[in-house]
Amino acid sequence: MLVTTLRAHPWRVWRFYAQRARIERHIRELLYDDPLAKIPTAEWIPNVAFFHLLLFAFDLVHYFRRLCLPPEYRTTTLKTVRRELLGVPGRLVKSKNRYRLKLPEDYHFEPAFRHALAKIAKLRPVEIL
Numbered sequence: 001m002l003v004t005t006l007r008a009h010p011w012r013v014w015r016f017y018a019q020r021a022r023i024e025r026h027i028r029e030l031l032y033d034d035p036l037a038k039i040p041t042a043e044w045i046p047n048v049a050f051f052h053l054l055l056f057a058f059d060l061v062h063y064f065r066r067l068c069l070p071p072e073y074r075t076t077t078l079k080t081v082r083r084e085l086l087g088v089p090g091r092l093v094k095s096k097n098r099y100r101l102k103l104p105e106d107y108h109f110e111p112a113f114r115h116a117l118a119k120i121a122k123l124r125p126v127e128i129l
Contacts, residue, residue, distance in 0.1 A: 029077050030058060068119040070112050084109045085116065 006013050039047050061081060065074050073081065088109075091102045103110055 030054065064116075067123065068116045070115050073112060085113055088113065 004013055004017075006016070008016075040050050041047060058078070061078055065076065065081065069081070069085075073085075088107065089104055093100050093102045103113065107113070
């Protein structure tokens, strides 16, 4: 339920506030899943650099979810992506002069992991003018 003083069609009011709600979710994720709540110093410039690096990392994970992961992962949190896909106890094995990542035999999220690898392989760099 929304209460507002905006004079617009209810659909437009909902669209306006839905964007703000999404931003609030991202801020909450930065506070709880990323170290935003732990500002490293009491000085302004290092804190600004830390904040920008944190936002850059957040954007990288966001685009990784959008471009590489299966649709069911597009709305998951960083904590879920880290737990299910990035923190995999795998081994790097060399055979026939090639390195391979060997996943655990009972790895429950292997289909999503392989889907992400296939999508990453198809990505092409963007040419910057």
